[in-house]
Amino acid sequence: MIRIRWMSCTLAGLILHLVGPLPTWAQGVTSGPCGGLISTAATSPAQCQWQNFTRDPRAFAAQPGGVCPIGSFQPGQYRVLVGPTGPEGRTMPPAWWNSYGPYRFNKGDKWIAVLGWQSRLDRFEKNVGELLTYASPGSRSGVYARNNDASQWHAICIVAVGGPGAGAGSGSDETRCQHYADTAVQQQRQNLARSCGYRGDPWHVDVADHRRWCLGVAAERSDAERTMRDRQLAACDGGTDNGAGCGDYARTAVRQQQDNMSRACGYVGAPWHSDYGEHFQWCQGVPRDRSQAETAMRSAKLSECR
DSSP: OOOOOSSOHHHHHHHHHHHOSOOGGGTTEEEOSSEEEEOGGGGTTTOOOOEEEOSOHHHHHTSGGGOEEEEEEOSEEEEEEEEEEETTSOOOSOSSOEEEEEEEEOTTOEEEEEEEGGGEEEEEEESOGGGTTSOOOTTSEEEEEEEOOTTSEEEEEEEETTSTTOSTTOHHHHHHHHHHHHHHHHHHHHHHHTTOOOOSTTOOOOHHHHHHHHHTSOHHHHHHHHHHHHHHHHHHTTOOHHHHTHHHHHHHHHHHHHHHHHTTOOOOSTTOOOOHHHHHHHHHTSOHHHHHHHHHHHHHHHHHOO
């Protein structure tokens, strides 16, 4: 793994002097203009050096080309890992991540990575106009990134092909596809309970089959399938504005409960559970501002949990 070189220890020391010791969630994180770096030792079992990127677009607007540097890498084959770190960037390392590539890094290349909703890699291109202001990396490849998702922070890691967490069937894919399969089953239960009548390959309750299918396709394909079911379920209720957003609400609620459990926050009660279908159904029965308030409440509680 190539170490990120642009963040100096002097800057980290200055920040520590100004703000005092870092809270527990930030141990091992070095602050930077667009996020922070977490040490390799802190990311086990992923064993990946993650760079965390803020959800605040102003941080990127202030940087040359609207991006921040990740680091430079020897020529070779690499995969790009992207994972969510929560509304405040505190879930470090990410609980799950998507794996993209492999990509061939050649000497002198400058790559731009644009992170998006659901930890998608919306763009990964080399030698584009946005990077003209950056000097050539010489015999290495340089990578620069920004986060276009204003709803939460995302982290990125560049790992050599064959490195931990990067391959097909890796822990990242296993976790992502288990979540996909669980959600698909809950969506089918909603389809049956509400007599929507949707049928075909995407609509069944065989969790193992959903998981196998997900592992065999790109993350973008499984995301599209899940979104398609969300939209059809919303249409089953007459296509109300609130219904259209209930898939997002339910997925966010499940992620928030996962954060609650993984960080041992101890929050309990009706808003705190991991049943996607129940969250979706509750959302369908309340005004949109009520579901948004519920999401905001959980987010605030998680921000208080150290």
